[in-house]
Structure formats: C-alpha cells, structure tokens
Amino acid sequence: MKVPRTTAHALPTTAPGSRVRLQGWVHRRRELATVSFLVLRDRTGLAQAVFAPGTPLPPEETPVEVVGTATANAQAPGGVEVTSPVVTALGDPADTPAVELWRPRLDTGLPTLLDHAATTWRHPRQRAVWELAAASLHGFRSTLDASGFTEVHTPKLVESATESGANVFEVDYFGRPAYLAQSPQFYKQVLVGVFERVYEVGPVFRAEPHDTVRHLAQYVSLDVELGFVEDHVEVIACLRDTVAGMVEAVHERAGRAVELLGLDVPVVPEVVPTLHFREALALIGAPEDEPDLAPEHERALGAWGREEHGSDFVVVHGYPTAHRAFYSHPDPENPRWSRSFDLLFRGLELVSGAQRLHRYDDYVAALAARGYPLAPYASYVEAFRRGIPPHGGFAIGLERWVARLTGAANIREVTLFPRDLHRLAP
Amino acid sequence: MKVPRTTAHALPTTAPGSRVRLQGWVHRRRELATVSFLVLRDRTGLAQAVFAPGTPLPPEETPVEVVGTATANAQAPGGVEVTSPVVTALGDPADTPAVELWRPRLDTGLPTLLDHAATTWRHPRQRAVWELAAASLHGFRSTLDASGFTEVHTPKLVESATESGANVFEVDYFGRPAYLAQSPQFYKQVLVGVFERVYEVGPVFRAEPHDTVRHLAQYVSLDVELGFVEDHVEVIACLRDTVAGMVEAVHERAGRAVELLGLDVPVVPEVVPTLHFREALALIGAPEDEPDLAPEHERALGAWGREEHGSDFVVVHGYPTAHRAFYSHPDPENPRWSRSFDLLFRGLELVSGAQRLHRYDDYVAALAARGYPLAPYASYVEAFRRGIPPHGGFAIGLERWVARLTGAANIREVTLFPRDLHRLAP
Numbered sequence: 001m002k003v004p005r006t007t008a009h010a011l012p013t014t015a016p017g018s019r020v021r022l023q024g025w026v027h028r029r030r031e032l033a034t035v036s037f038l039v040l041r042d043r044t045g046l047a048q049a050v051f052a053p054g055t056p057l058p059p060e061e062t063p064v065e066v067v068g069t070a071t072a073n074a075q076a077p078g079g080v081e082v083t084s085p086v087v088t089a090l091g092d093p094a095d096t097p098a099v100e101l102w103r104p105r106l107d108t109g110l111p112t113l114l115d116h117a118a119t120t121w122r123h124p125r126q127r128a129v130w131e132l133a134a135a136s137l138h139g140f141r142s143t144l145d146a147s148g149f150t151e152v153h154t155p156k157l158v159e160s161a162t163e164s165g166a167n168v169f170e171v172d173y174f175g176r177p178a179y180l181a182q183s184p185q186f187y188k189q190v191l192v193g194v195f196e197r198v199y200e201v202g203p204v205f206r207a208e209p210h211d212t213v214r215h216l217a218q219y220v221s222l223d224v225e226l227g228f229v230e231d232h233v234e235v236i237a238c239l240r241d242t243v244a245g246m247v248e249a250v251h252e253r254a255g256r257a258v259e260l261l262g263l264d265v266p267v268v269p270e271v272v273p274t275l276h277f278r279e280a281l282a283l284i285g286a287p288e289d290e291p292d293l294a295p296e297h298e299r300a301l302g303a304w305g306r307e308e309h310g311s312d313f314v315v316v317h318g319y320p321t322a323h324r325a326f327y328s329h330p331d332p333e334n335p336r337w338s339r340s341f342d343l344l345f346r347g348l349e350l351v352s353g354a355q356r357l358h359r360y361d362d363y364v365a366a367l368a369a370r371g372y373p374l375a376p377y378a379s380y381v382e383a384f385r386r387g388i389p390p391h392g393g394f395a396i397g398l399e400r401w402v403a404r405l406t407g408a409a410n411i412r413e414v415t416l417f418p419r420d421l422h423r424l425a426p
Numbered sequence: 427m428k429v430p431r432t433t434a435h436a437l438p439t440t441a442p443g444s445r446v447r448l449q450g451w452v453h454r455r456r457e458l459a460t461v462s463f464l465v466l467r468d469r470t471g472l473a474q475a476v477f478a479p480g481t482p483l484p485p486e487e488t489p490v491e492v493v494g495t496a497t498a499n500a501q502a503p504g505g506v507e508v509t510s511p512v513v514t515a516l517g518d519p520a521d522t523p524a525v526e527l528w529r530p531r532l533d534t535g536l537p538t539l540l541d542h543a544a545t546t547w548r549h550p551r552q553r554a555v556w557e558l559a560a561a562s563l564h565g566f567r568s569t570l571d572a573s574g575f576t577e578v579h580t581p582k583l584v585e586s587a588t589e590s591g592a593n594v595f596e597v598d599y600f601g602r603p604a605y606l607a608q609s610p611q612f613y614k615q616v617l618v619g620v621f622e623r624v625y626e627v628g629p630v631f632r633a634e635p636h637d638t639v640r641h642l643a644q645y646v647s648l649d650v651e652l653g654f655v656e657d658h659v660e661v662i663a664c665l666r667d668t669v670a671g672m673v674e675a676v677h678e679r680a681g682r683a684v685e686l687l688g689l690d691v692p693v694v695p696e697v698v699p700t701l702h703f704r705e706a707l708a709l710i711g712a713p714e715d716e717p718d719l720a721p722e723h724e725r726a727l728g729a730w731g732r733e734e735h736g737s738d739f740v741v742v743h744g745y746p747t748a749h750r751a752f753y754s755h756p757d758p759e760n761p762r763w764s765r766s767f768d769l770l771f772r773g774l775e776l777v778s779g780a781q782r783l784h785r786y787d788d789y790v791a792a793l794a795a796r797g798y799p800l801a802p803y804a805s806y807v808e809a810f811r812r813g814i815p816p817h818g819g820f821a822i823g824l825e826r827w828v829a830r831l832t833g834a835a836n837i838r839e840v841t842l843f844p845r846d847l848h849r850l851a852p
Contacts, residue, residue, distance in 0.1 A: 005654070023654045025619075025813055043574065043622040063654070063815035090654070092785050094813030118616040118809050127620055134577045141567075148469065151560045153646045153824070155843050156582070156629050157595075159851045169583075170598045171606065173643075174633065178850055180597065187843065190544040190852075193451075194553055196469040202628060203582050207600065217599075220579045228431075228449045228489070228516070359518050379852060383544050387451055387520030389489035398579070417581050417613065424604055425585045426616075426805060 003067065009044030012078030014070040020082060022047055022066045023090070025122070028102035029057045038087060039077075039102065040066055041124070045256075048073075049082040057087065060102065061094035061122070099123075110410060117417055117426055128257035129414050132250055133402045135257075137201060139249025140222050140396070143242050149224070150195040153202065154187035156180060160376050167207045169217075180205035183395065185327070188225035189356060190383045192391045197226045201398075209421065213410040216399060217419040224353075225393030232329070232339035232355040235392035236274070236315055239343060239351060243313070244268040246401070261406060266312035266345070273305045274315040277337065291323045293342075293349075302347020317341035326366045329355040329392070339392070345404050353394025360384040429493065435470030438504030440496040446508060448473055448492045449516070451548070454528035455483045464513060465503075465528065466492055467550070471682075474499075475508040483513065486528065487520035487545070525549075536836060543843055543852055554683035555840050558676055559828045561683075563627060565675025566648050566822070569668050575650070576621040579628065580613035582606055586802050593633045595643075606631035609821065611753070614651035615782060616809045618817045623652045627824075635847065639836040642825060643845040650779075651819030658755070658765035658781040661818035662700070662741055665769060665777060669739070670694040672827070687832060692738035692771070699731050700741040703763065717749045719768070719775075728773020743767035752792045755781040755818070765818070771830050779820025786810040 003021040006014060014020055024042030036051040049066045051057065058064055068085030098116040099108050106113065106123045113120050120126055141151070157178045161168040169180040184200050191198045204221040224242065229235055247268055250258065258265055281288055284300040293301070293316065305314035321330045321338040329339040340354035357363050363381040367374055374381065402414040412418040417426055429447040432440055440446055450468030462477040475492045477483065484490055494511030524542040525534050532539065532549045539546050546552055567577070583604045587594040595606040610626050617624045630647040650668065655661055673694055676684065684691055707714055710726040719727070719742065731740035747756045747764040755765040766780035783789050789807040793800055800807065828840040838844040843852055 023815070025815075043576075061813035063813050090815045091813060092787070092811070095811045097812065118619060119812055121617075121620040130578070130621075131576070137577055138571070145564070150469075150557070151563055152556070152842060153559075153629070155644060155845055157631070157644055157845050157850065172596045173850060174635070174847055176850075191547075191842070193544060194547045195556075203579070205583070209600070218581060218583055361518070385518070385521045386523065386545055387487035387489050387517060389449070389516045416578060416617070419581055419583050421600055424583065424599060424602075 006070075007044040008040065008042050008047035008077075011047050011070060011082075012080045014080060016070055016072045016080070018070050020068060020070045022049075022082065024064065026058050026060050026062050026064055026094075028060060031057075038064075038066065038085070040064065041122075046077050046124075047082065048076045049085040049087070051085060051087075058089045059093050059096065060100075061097050061119070062092075063090040063094075064088060065090055110412060114412060114418060114423065115426070121416065125260060128254070128260045129402065129406055129408075130416065131254040131257040132261075132263075132405055133398055133414070135249045135252070135254035136246040136398065136401060137222075138253055139246040140201070140242060141199070142249065143245025144197070144199045144224065147197065147238075147241075149197040149199050149226075150191075152184075152188070152191050152195070152198045152200050154181070154184045154191075154200060156203065156205070159379075167209070169205050169207045182206055183221060184223050186380050186383075188223055188393060189327075189388065189391065192225050192227040193383070193386065193388050196228060196389075199224045211421055213412075214400065214403075215420075216411060216415060217421070219400075219415070220398035222396040222398060223393065224395070225391060227389045227391040229355060229390055229392050231390075232317060232341055232353070232392055235353055235355060235394065236272075236317065236341055236343075239353060239394050240268060240272050242396075243343070243351075250405070263406065265405070268313060269309070269311050272313045272315050272343070273309040273311050274317065275301070276318040277316055277320065278318065280316045291320055295348075298344050298349060299347040302344055305344070312346050314344045315341055316344065322370075324354065326370055326372065327354075327356045327363070329357050341394075343394075345401075348404060350400060350404060351394050351396045353392065355390065355392035358384060358388045358390050432496075433470040434466065434468050434473035434503075437473045437496060437508075438506045440506060442496055442498050442506070444496050446494060446496045448475075448508065450490065452484050452486050452488050452490055452520075454486060457483075464490075464492065464511070466490065467548075472503050472550075473508065474502045475511040475513070477511060477513075484515045485519050485522065486526075487523050487548070488518075489516040489520075490514060491516055536838060540838060540844060540849065541852070547842065551686060554680070554686045555828065555832055555834075556842065557680045557683040558687075558689075558831055559824055559840070561675045561678070561680035562672040562824065562827060562831075563648075564679055565672040566627070566668060567625070568675065569671030570623075570625045570650065573623065573664070573667075575623040575625050575652075576617075578610075578614070578617050578621070578624045578626050580607070580610045580617075580626060582629065582631070585805075593635070595631050595633045608632055609647060610649050612806050612809075614649055614819060615753075615814065615817065618651050618653040619809075619812065619814050622654060622815075625650045637847055639838075640826065640829075641846070642837060642841060643847070645826075645841070646824035648822040648824055649819065650821070651817060653815045653817040655781060655816055655818050657816075658743060658767055658779070658818055661779055661781060661820065662698075662743065662767055662769075665779060665820050666694060666698050668822075669769070669777075676831070689832065691831070694739060695735070695737050698739045698741050698769070699735040699737050700743065701727070702744040703742055703746065704744065706742045717746055721774075724770050724775060725773040728770055731770070738772050740770045741767055742770065748796075750780065752796055752798065753780075753782045753789070755783050767820075769820075771827075774830060776826060776830060777820050777822045779818065781816065781818035784810060784814045784816050 024040040027041035028039040030037040068082040071083040208215040318337040331337040343351040450466040453467035454465040456463040494508040497509040634641040744763040757763040769777040
C-alpha cells in the first residue's frame, strides 16, 4: 500500500525512521562533491532530500514525488530531512524559469514579475502576499456572516454607467452597447430593501486611462451595505469591525506569511481616531475651503493618528457634499457637509463610504443640484419610491488593502494577473 | 435611552410586558371594524402589531419602526405580538408594489417577476431561494478551506477566448478588442502550479445566442482545481465532498428557507453511484456509439440512481475524448475515452469536470487532433512547459444548483438580476 502523502510543513513532526512520501516542485538542486540535495517546495513550505553525489535530479520547477526515510538533521529545514530517497518526475522536466525562484528574494523588475506571473507567484514570498489576500477575504466574510449579512452576486453587465460616464468599458451585448459595472452600488442599495444587510466580493471594472501605481482596470471590490442605520456613525462602526475581522484572519490563517514577510500587522483600535473634515483641515493647517484631502494631507493625518493615538487607522468624515458621489447623504444640520467618510490606513485612503440618500425626492434634487440629467439615472432613482430605509455602506479594494499591508510600491505586485492600460495578459 | 432593536424572529422569546422596538417593512395592513393589524417584515421573518381601529398606517412596503409592548397572543405569528404600538415611517410612503407581496405565493408571470426584481425578491418565498444560494456558497468555501485550498480571483478581461471562439462577449479595451472570460480555466490550471489547490467564486460570461430555461449570459461559477492527483477519481471524490458540504450548509444556515419552501434536500451518499459512459449507455439501452448523453439519457440515469441506489446523484465518467474539451485527459488504457465526468443531480447535468492534460506535448497533440491552430492557445499551452503536476477540477453553476434544488422551471427565477439575450436590466 502507498504511504500517505506528507507535506513539507508536517515533515518535522514525523517519527524519525518512518517512511514518507512528499509531492511538490524541485525548488533547488545542490550538487556537492560528496552529496546532492534536492529542496522540494509544496504549498506548505520547503523540505530537503539527500542523495548520493551524481544522482540525476530533475531540473528546478519540475513536479516530483520523493519517497524516502524521515531522518533528524539539525541543518535541514525544520530539523528533519528525507534520506534514501527515490525521486520520480510527475511531469516533463520544466524549462528553466525566467527568474531563480530558489533565491530568498525575487530581485526582478516589475515587467518580468508580471510577464511571468504564472511562475513568479511560485516564489514563497510572492505566494505569501496572496495568502494575506485570501485570509483577508475569509475575515471579511466571517465577520459579516456573524452580523446577519447576506452574500449577494450582482450583474457585471449593465445598461448604463453607475458611478459616472467616464472610465467605463463598453461591451458588444448581442449587437447593442452594454457596460462593465464600475461598482455594485445600485444593486447593493436595492438589495438592502430585500435582505437589510448585504455584501458582495467580486470584480469591478474601471477604464482608468492613466498609468498609476494605485489603479487597476479590474480589481476585487469588497462591498458592504446595511439598512436601518441612524446615520453614518453606524456604518463606520461596521467598517471598523470588518477591518478588525480581516486583521484577525490574517493572524489566524496567514501567520506563516506574516512571519516570512516580516510584516508589521496593524492593530485596529476599538474606536478609530475620527475627525470631521473641517477638523482635519484645521489640524494639518490646510485652508478651510479645500474641496478634498490631497495625498500630503492624508499622510499628515496618518502621522497624527500614529503619534497622537498610536493608530495606523484614521477616519475622516463630513467631506464636502458637492465633492462626493451624488447619492451621499448630506448632514441635515449643515448640508454643505456630507455623512460620508474615508478610512485612512497608514496615511492613504483605503476605504470610502457614506450614509446614502434613501428618499426619491432627495435623489432628484441631488442630481439637479449637480446639473446631471435624470434620464440615465431614472431606473436607479425609481427604486427609492419602493420603500428603502435609511442605509449606508462602503467598499474596500482588496488589492489596495494588501498593497498597504505589505508596503508594496505598486498595486500590480499584489494582484495575481493585473489588468491596466497596457496589460491584458497573462 | 433607546430600546435595542428586536428582530421578528426574536420577538416570541421576549419577556411578555417588555418594551420592544422593531424595524422592517409594512408587509400588510388589515383594517377591521374593531382593530387594525400591521404585519411587519424584517430580514428574519414576520411580526404583528395591533392598533386601535382607524389608526392611520403607512402603505405596504414603507420602511417603519414599531415601538410597543410584547404581549402573548396565541393567534399572532410565533405567539407574541406588539400592543400599544407607535409606528414611525423611516422613509417616504412606498408606492404600491407591482405584486402583492403579502400573499403566500407570488402568482405572477416571469416577465413581471424579473422586471420588478428589486421588489419581488422581497417576497419571503423568493428571498428564501437566495438564502439557499448564499448558504451553498458558504458550504462550498468552508469545505475547500478545510482541505488546504486557496481562494483566488482571476481576470475577467482576457486577450482570447479560453473555451471556444463562439459565445464570447467582445469589449472595447482602451481601443483594442478584449473578451469577457467564459471561465477561469487557464488561470486555475496555472495557479495549481502556485497553490496546488485553488477555488474561485465569480462571474463567467457566455454570449448564449438562444433563449433557453437553463442558460444565462452571466452566471456565478464555483470553480475548483487540484494538483498532484492520481487520476479523475480523486477529483470526483473532492466534488462529492464539496457538494456534501454545500448540502450541510443549506441545512445549517438556511433551515428556515428549506422549511418555508418545503424542500426535499438531497442526501449526498458517501460513494455516489458511478458509471462509465459505456456502462451508462448500455444500462439505458442507448446505441454504443452515442457521442454524449442526451437529456432523456440523463433523466433515465437519474431514475436508475434513485431506484437502484436511493441517490439523487449519479456520476458518469469516461465520456468520449473527441467530444470533451481539448484539455481533458484521455484514459491511458484506451484514449478513445477520457478521464472526464459529469455529476447528474435529479437527472440533469449539474457539474462537469475532468483530469486535465498536464504535459506540453499532449496539448500540442490534442489541438492538432482537433484541427485547432496552435497560435490562439500558445500562451495557454506554453504554461505547461513550466512544471504543472497532474491535476483536475470541476465547475458548479450556482444558479443551476439552486434551480435543481428548488425545482424552478427557469433558471432566471433563482438569479437575482438575470442577464440574457433580451435582458440587460434591472
């Protein structure tokens, strides 16, 4: 009978002398005068097998099976290696990879990293980056599942642009034009009318015409919307708990990735330091008629949160109504300001959200105030004649979150197969 | 201080005489000579409040808050109702809905159901249908998470069609043509090279030119791929466990939906009755040179599974290689047959899967055998020079699964906002 498979991670806990079977890739061959090593990589880590010198070993990246004896050796990864091994290739010998994956760091330029993504993601440090993303998704969902939210999936092909007419991809939809959804905004709002609390994890599309280190043509949006709120403060509390759940899941499910990358994972305070937009401007000495926070303002506020409150997170709320999406709810006491907010993480905007308008007449007035025609928004706005309670929500960009967490200089580094102005493959 | 919110579901467990606050929609008003009732609907169910006759009550579907006293009444839903209530509208009075949501069943034609989806999904029986979908997604992920799978998210904008040139939507991608992904097939295969085991839940797009009750232009695909398999039997075992996990989650997380809809939820046998394609044809008396199973064959096999094994599920494997996707792995003992399979659920194909080819030369030969040019597949095929182990996978269509579970006649009935040849809104 076949020996059951042992993972690299489990090898050190195997009884010495027992027969083991590992499967993975040839991570590295080292052929010395008196001995040869094969370092095997599987989804859990690395393991070492020791061969007589001159034993023919398959080239790096070939998938292999190694059967042998678990033997204690303080020099081996985890203190146990495989001796008397027999190695069998499980596929053709692999071509030489474009980068040397066995080196501790992938020292390569961004174009090589992205052109050879199917290979470069195999590097343990690169794979660890995605493990943070996957863990974060788990934490996002489990936090919201525990609070009565319902997962939804909404159309990515829509009749008209939801956010604005610009930056939208046109699709030939059976001979007529359709557009790729820039967000599930409309759908999550009307679904509050059905489920009260909804979330969606899915792709959104922005025909971003500029090459920047922070924008992608497709990204994973973590969308949340909840009904029966008093105001945006409840929405901010939900956001705080959601991000805390993501951080907790990173520790619980991607602890090895955190360790390998040497990450400083943030702590989400019970109450995130929060400033009104006016207070934020005053604090950083910016003119009080600024329409929005500039990047240097966000950095200054990030430094303030860090220094004054020991927090990597700062919430700014009450942005000027005229400069936020038309569906943002104004502050009833002073409609110049809105019940919108941003969550800054380490001095950069990570999340935008708001309480939304929920009355039909308010939508009509908000569109008119901006000089937008009603027609393209008619079916959106009509939904608010059918009983939508006060509600609000937010959207977290998965890749932006992971980029900030890892300190990546370019968001493309943390995206499995990024799409941008120039890149449509792999 | 404000009384905390009570849900309709929790009302019956509230101490009689205590003050309660409910939020939801006016599900129904009943104005009798001596008393008026307001039935409130929230995400958890229905609750009743009792008013003096003639009290003005907001129209159906208006979001409201009801504050009053919890009082035992055997006639009320759950045995407790709200007396001495004060009702406050939380939005404008709702327009009269297109359908009467308070009736036990939504007796309406499909066009009305779909045109007014934002409203019709509020019906408790309709909402229950999506609760089955959301629970199934949870079960899918939790089963795979527990087996070392990594969640991935892959591009939906691609350079060339993956599955076949037909039925693909073209996108204007910054002035050049791109296509909406028909499946994450290529990406999940190359990501086996990174993570060994991956899954993705996301939209896939098919420009299906026919109006059928089983096809959508966009649907949610539950994709799985796993490496280091011996053959397709391991892939089938993974599929069995995944579907069993989905069924378990339906019971655990959507029990009220199951009860409301009176569903007969299937039991997934430890070992699903399995037939080779040849055996299947012989069993149902079909000619042995049939290229595929026709719908009547699938129905007959479903009846066989039910009658002979008490199973709602049947696996057929070994379909003719020439009639499956070119990346299907042939049976090494007789390459006329492939290591592909379908899972039939109640006599209808629910899932397709296979062990895939994993060697470069095999891909080149498979394309040549079908007379396909290599060029459009070059970057796909090239990936198999870089060390991809033996692997296989499958894809479950979420909407198809829910349609079979509920016995829906048309897949559109179980899709939140379906897309098809004619429908691009809401």
